[in-house]
Structures are given as structure tokens and as C-alpha cells.
Amino acid sequence: xxxxxxxxxEGLGNRSYLAGGAVTAVVVDPPRDxxxxxxxxxxxxxxxxxxxxxxxxxxxxxxxLELARLTGAQYLVPAAARVSFDRVPVADxxxxxxxxxxxxxxxxxxxxxxxxxxxxxxxxxREVAAFTGGSLLIGTxxxxxxxxxxxxxxxxxxxxxxxxxxxxxxxxxxQVLPTHGFGSFCSxxxxxxxxxxxxxxxxxxxxxxxxxxxFVAQMLAGLEDVPAYYAHMGPINADxxxxxxxxxxxxxxxxxxAQRLAAGEWVIDLRSRTAFSQGHVAGTFNFEAEGKLATYxxxxxxxxxxxxxxxxSAEQLAAAQRELVRVGIERPAAAATGEPSSWLRTGEDxxxxxxxxxxxxKQAIERGEDLVVLDVRRDxxxxxxxxxxxxxxxxxELRARTGEVPAGLVWVHCAGGMRAAIAASLxxxxxxDVVAVDDGFDAARSAGLxxxxxxxxxxxxx
Numbered sequence: 001x002x003x004x005x006x007x008x009x010e011g012l013g014n015r016s017y018l019a020g021g022a023v024t025a026v027v028v029d030p031p032r033d034x035x036x037x038x039x040x041x042x043x044x045x046x047x048x049x050x051x052x053x054x055x056x057x058x059x060x061x062x063x064x065l066e067l068a069r070l071t072g073a074q075y076l077v078p079a080a081a082r083v084s085f086d087r088v089p090v091a092d093x094x095x096x097x098x099x100x101x102x103x104x105x106x107x108x109x110x111x112x113x114x115x116x117x118x119x120x121x122x123x124x125x126r127e128v129a130a131f132t133g134g135s136l137l138i139g140t141x142x143x144x145x146x147x148x149x150x151x152x153x154x155x156x157x158x159x160x161x162x163x164x165x166x167x168x169x170x171x172x173x174x175q176v177l178p179t180h181g182f183g184s185f186c187s188x189x190x191x192x193x194x195x196x197x198x199x200x201x202x203x204x205x206x207x208x209x210x211x212x213x214x215f216v217a218q219m220l221a222g223l224e225d226v227p228a229y230y231a232h233m234g235p236i237n238a239d240x241x242x243x244x245x246x247x248x249x250x251x252x253x254x255x256x257x258a259q260r261l262a263a264g265e266w267v268i269d270l271r272s273r274t275a276f277s278q279g280h281v282a283g284t285f286n287f288e289a290e291g292k293l294a295t296y297x298x299x300x301x302x303x304x305x306x307x308x309x310x311x312x313s314a315e316q317l318a319a320a321q322r323e324l325v326r327v328g329i330e331r332p333a334a335a336a337t338g339e340p341s342s343w344l345r346t347g348e349d350x351x352x353x354x355x356x357x358x359x360x361x362k363q364a365i366e367r368g369e370d371l372v373v374l375d376v377r378r379d380x381x382x383x384x385x386x387x388x389x390x391x392x393x394x395x396x397e398l399r400a401r402t403g404e405v406p407a408g409l410v411w412v413h414c415a416g417g418m419r420a421a422i423a424a425s426l427x428x429x430x431x432x433d434v435v436a437v438d439d440g441f442d443a444a445r446s447a448g449l450x451x452x453x454x455x456x457x458x459x460x461x462x
Contacts, residue, residue, distance in 0.1 A: 054133025
């Protein structure tokens, strides 16, 4: 009997897989922090004989090269991928014997990247699962615009063809096991559900139910902004990532923290948005460790900028380090843990700002207060509905556009509170008076604050 274990990387919305038989296993699209993969294999009592990549990833740094080095496994990478390290090149139709009666067959599925390859797990001659990487996802496909703008439409058309190839060559009960699509920005749209098969996708995936031109037009029209750090992931993976260093960073005191802020470095407070709003070091930014830390910090920070981490505990700090190495933020310049008062220089005070809900915003507007409502959601979110009179600047653009936020007390909101907390901290660091709306957007609707978008964006800044 074969097994397939799922290794979630929730913060990035990705999955890796450990699959095998009684003795030997294969790892598909491993995460950067390979110890958990090795622990999973040890728990199964199997040897990792093969590490395979479906493609050169654009959204995270792979652990494939390091995992192969540590385990002695063969490292299989699509032959057409341009990489700078030794690997076993894999071409369409190649078959790898994983364990007794268990093999892996490579199937070229270009679209997410030109060289993208899926792998079909075959037990005793019967196909049982397909590791589809960024090709066929749950209800959607991987986005085709991460390699080169000139190739986007061509790759979108290739995605349609690859999805059909998978559906044509595999029977309905084959499990579809994608790497992306669980919140990853590598997905062309956000899919619902946790598991699927070829049969389910045949009836529910636009790539398999729409004609080519309709599919391509809708996909290209619906693509979101690409996280800025994606531009660095592909080159790092193609060059061969260095081993990870997760040892604790050096400890900074209040004087050093102040000096780093004065030098223009980024000092990140990892505590909850509630704790941050109640008291924080002036100039620091709030990226919650329990939120999508890696995605949003890597998206907003200038690439290569030194970062200092402030955490409530050593455990929170260690978890954040693990998250950040997955997106190429290798080593914090310094760190501190404990109470925020210990992060201050002598004689300084903590800064704070209020949190509120949409009902309180409605009351403030009715009282005629001089305020600005700032919407930091993505364009696609605002396109459906928005708060009447609000200014719109997506959170990933805010650092470059804070000067466009009108004067007055800024009530900043997103869809649930996490991105609003980031944005509030960015504005607070510039000395603006802010209120962080920590509420679900449904509450704005029920309070009568919203209007449905119909061609224009009332009060928005283009």
C-alpha cells in the first residue's frame, strides 16, 4: 500500500507531499525548512530516495537542494528548467521506480511556467494520484503571469491544454494533489475545498468546462497584483538556495532599536494587532506572527533591507524566523522579546492608537467628525463593494503612497483586520493619527456604510 502525507505551509498557502511505500519515499515541492519533511519520513520509517520539483518556484524558496544533500536523495528537476546546480533532469514520460510496485511518471504540463511538470503516482500499474504543482488546482489553475509578461497569454493557453491533457490521460478517481491554491497568490483565483479528483475537476474547473478563448480572457482579466518579492524567488531557486540558519539572532536593547529605526531599517513588531495598538515603540511596523507574515512583510519591505524582530516570546520569534526564511528573508539583524516597555530607550514612552468596529465608524460619520476612511483591500475586493466616500490604496502600495492620504484622522479598514493593522502601523510610524478598524467587512454592509461598485470607485485614488 502506498501513502501520501500532506505537509502544509499555511502562511504561504502551499502544500508539499511525502509519498511512498514500505521502504522508500519521494518528496514533492519541499518547503525551505526541511527538518519537518525529514521528521515526517522518520515517523513513517521510510528513506527519502527522491526529491522532485514540479517547477522553479516563484513564490517561495525551495528546500529541495538542501533536502537532497542531507538525505542523499536524487534531486529531480524538469529538464527545461534553467538552473545552476547539478540535478537529475526529468522529461515528459520519464518514469522513476520509487518502491516495490510504486513508480512516478513525469507528465509535461506547461502553463504556470514553460517547463512545468506534473508527476503521476502509479501503484501496480494503476494511476492513483497526480502531483500537479501549479498546473491543475482545486477549481482553478496556477497563474501564468509570473515568468515574463510577454509569455502570459501563451502560458494561459498552455494551462488550458495542460489541464485537458491531465483530464484526458487520467481516470476520474485519480487524486489531484496541487502545490498551490490554498491561499497562495500563485493561484489564478482562490478556490474552495480541500481535496479533489480528476472527476471532480472535469465538471467544476473552468479550464475543463470553458472553451480556450473564454478561459484565457477570463483568466487574464482576473489576475491580481503579483507580490513584489516573487521577482526574487525564481532566481534564488535557479541558483540553488543556501542552507538555512535558524539559530536565534543577537539581542537588541532599546538603544540599538532606536538606532536601527533612525537608520531607516525596518523594525517589525510580531505581536497581535490588539497588543500593538495598546502600546508599541514609535516607528515600528506591526506584522502579526499569526497572520500572513511572510507574504505581506516580504511584499512590502524593500528587498535586502535589514529587519529587526520584536516578539512576545522566544517561541514566537523562532516561528517567525522559520516563516521568513521560506521567502528569502534569511537572518534578522537583531531581535528582542518580552514586554514592549523593555524595547524603549530611557525616558521614552510607548505609542498607541485606538481600534474600533464599523458600527463605531458609522457613528463617527454621523457625528460629522473630520475623518478619512482608507480602504487597503485589493482592487478585486473593492470592485464589488466599498465604504461610501472611502479612499482606496491597497496595503502593498501604501508605503509609496502615504502622501496621497488626505489630512485628518484616518480610519483604516480591510476585509477582516489584519491588513488594516499593518496599514495603521505604517501611517502611525509617519506620525499620522489613525484608528484601526478591526472588524469583518460584512459589518460595514449591515451598518449601511457600503455601496455596490458600478463602474466607478467613489472617492478612490487611482
